[in-house]
Amino acid sequence: MDADTRLPIALWAGRDAEQLTAWLRAHPGVEVVCRDGSLVYRQGITDGAPDALQVSDRFHLWQGLSKRVAEVAAAHRGCLPNALPDPEPAPQRPSAGAPSDRADTPTRRHAKRLFEAVHAVTDTGRSINAAARELGLDWRTVRKYAQAATWDECVRRTRPRRPTSLDPYLEYLRLRWEEGEHSAKVLHQELVAKGYCGHYQRVKMAVAPLRRGLPIDTPRERPPSPREVARWITTAPSRRGLHATERLNRLLAHCQELDHTNDLVRQFAAMLDARDADVLPGWLEKLTTSRLPPLASLAKAIREDQAAVVQGITTPFNSGVNEGRITDVKLQKRLMAGRAGVPLLRHRVILIAHLRRRHP
Structure with missing residues (x-):
């Protein structure tokens, strides 16, 4: 070009x-x-x-930084659920002496028995394959229970339901049900008049719990992915939505490493905005000493091409x-x-x- x-x-x-x-x-x-x-x-x-x-x-510089931020977020995946707001109302914790309702389910009792049986064999020093032959289990199952710290880790978690186009109308469905309208066909026609474009079957499935005296199944928000967190961090604060800003603030308050990464990204953004590369050596030193391998790797790559990076920051040329x-x-x-x-x-x-x- x-x-x-x-x-x-x-x-x-x-x-x-x-x-x-x-x-x-x-x-x-x-x-x-x-x-x-x-x-x-x-x-x-x-x-x-x-x-x-x-x-x-400049675009490729920012793209390279964004990839490293996503790698940092992936390395701290366990912190990502802290971006979600606390459930309202907060569930009451059972007392130490009271039995847990969740522990009484057949699935959890089965997981507890398997965990105790596997650890009773593997804790004696026998191998995974030997334990699998003795217990009559697949070696992958034995490995999963042997590597778990508690039996609760081996219970399959129910994945949160994804949001649907019907979610904005769930409160209206609940109110109309309490008023006495129990026909899914009539409720679907009312929602269509309000702008709903979904199928009748979805409305029928949504009111099914109400027929059994249960509440409507409201969606539970999923934790953000590492790429989503990277997008929050690399987006200018003035261009972030309120939803993303609130969740990012919760996450940064809990994870010191991601908070430090966010500060470094803002510093590089300030360099690009001001076209000032004088602080680049000091910024690279901060990346190296951040104890975050993806950022330290980025610092090494930029140092090898530092002359061109300085030109990218200070000159108007771009691709x-x-x-x-x-x-x-x-x-x-x-x-x-x-x-x-x-x-x-x-x-x-x-x-x-x-x-x-x-x-x-």
């Missing part, structure tokens, strides 16, 4: 440094090259245009126009059902772009 004319120059297949080197040598005079953090491209540009200024693209053309190439491939080769794509992308510029 030519950053001045914003037109595509060449398109080729492959990601090897030799091809890029040959192209740059055949087209001398390149002064600035904006690229991602690929070592292949870095080497190709160094060999083909040694005098050109290399700039590490935005190139990313737009890449999207265009993908669109052309989809339009031709993936059967377009490089020669045809070269004509469709490069020649048509120049023709559009000449004949708008």
